[in-house]
Amino acid sequence: MIRRSNWERRLAVYLDGHRGAVFRYGRLDCALFAAGAVKAMTGKDPARGFRSKYRSQASAVRAIRAAGFEDLAAVVSSKFEAIAPAFARRGDLVMDRDGSLGVCVGREALFVGEEGGLAGLVRQPISAWAKAWRVAFG
Numbered sequence: 001m002i003r004r005s006n007w008e009r010r011l012a013v014y015l016d017g018h019r020g021a022v023f024r025y026g027r028l029d030c031a032l033f034a035a036g037a038v039k040a041m042t043g044k045d046p047a048r049g050f051r052s053k054y055r056s057q058a059s060a061v062r063a064i065r066a067a068g069f070e071d072l073a074a075v076v077s078s079k080f081e082a083i084a085p086a087f088a089r090r091g092d093l094v095m096d097r098d099g100s101l102g103v104c105v106g107r108e109a110l111f112v113g114e115e116g117g118l119a120g121l122v123r124q125p126i127s128a129w130a131k132a133w134r135v136a137f138g
Contacts, residue, residue, distance in 0.1 A: 001079070002138040003091065007041040011091055014040035015103070015110060015121065022119040023112045026055040030101040031072060033112040034093050037103045038135055041091055046079045072099060073131055080133035088132040095131040096124055104132070 004010065014037055021028055028036075035047035045051075049067065054060040061071075069075045073095060080093060088094055088104040095101050102111035102124065109129060113122040 001038060001042040001044045001046060002136050003041045004043060005138070007091060010040045011037060011103075015105070018112070018121055020118075020120045021112050023114070025057060025060055026052070028112055029060070030112055031060075031075075034076075034101040034103055037091070038093070041135060050075075072101060076101065076131075076133050080135060083132050083134050085126060085129040085132040088126075088129070088134075091135050093133045093135065094129045096128045097130045 018028075018033065018036075021033065023029060026032075031050070032047055035045060039045045050063055053063040064070075064072060064075055067075070069078065076093060076095070083092070085094060088109075090105055092104040093101060094104050094109045096109075096111065100111050100113075102109040107126050108123045109126075110121040111124060114120075115122045
């Protein structure tokens with residue numbers, strides 16, 4: 001998956017469209033949010049084989065294991081190059097210490113969640129990231 005020449009605008013439009021996003025397993029969870037960002041940037045959906053396969057955390061784990069992976073990080077690592085979080089750039093994928101997947105937007109990343117009782121995109125600083133993956137440039 002290679003970023004298109006207009007990836008920055010496509011990512012900005014995608015993120016803007018998710019400002020009030022509500023987390024729902026199998027609809028818009030952390031993995032599907034991040035996969036949607038990759039699809040916006042590259043035109044390819046890295047979650048194609050997982051969509052409509054689960055509706056809860058337990059069934060998401062079962063789908064991951066049925067596909068032959070130990071966890072979400074292993075799925076992402078099979079599709080993208082792992083990098084140190086300090087080297088993540090805008091549009092790369094990051095994982096926080098709780099195992100949630102987000103999208104790097106600089107020295108922060110956006111995750112689907114809730115903050116102050118409001119659903120939407122939640123910012124986490126680089127200090128909260130445990131892992132990162134590069135979404136390749138062309």
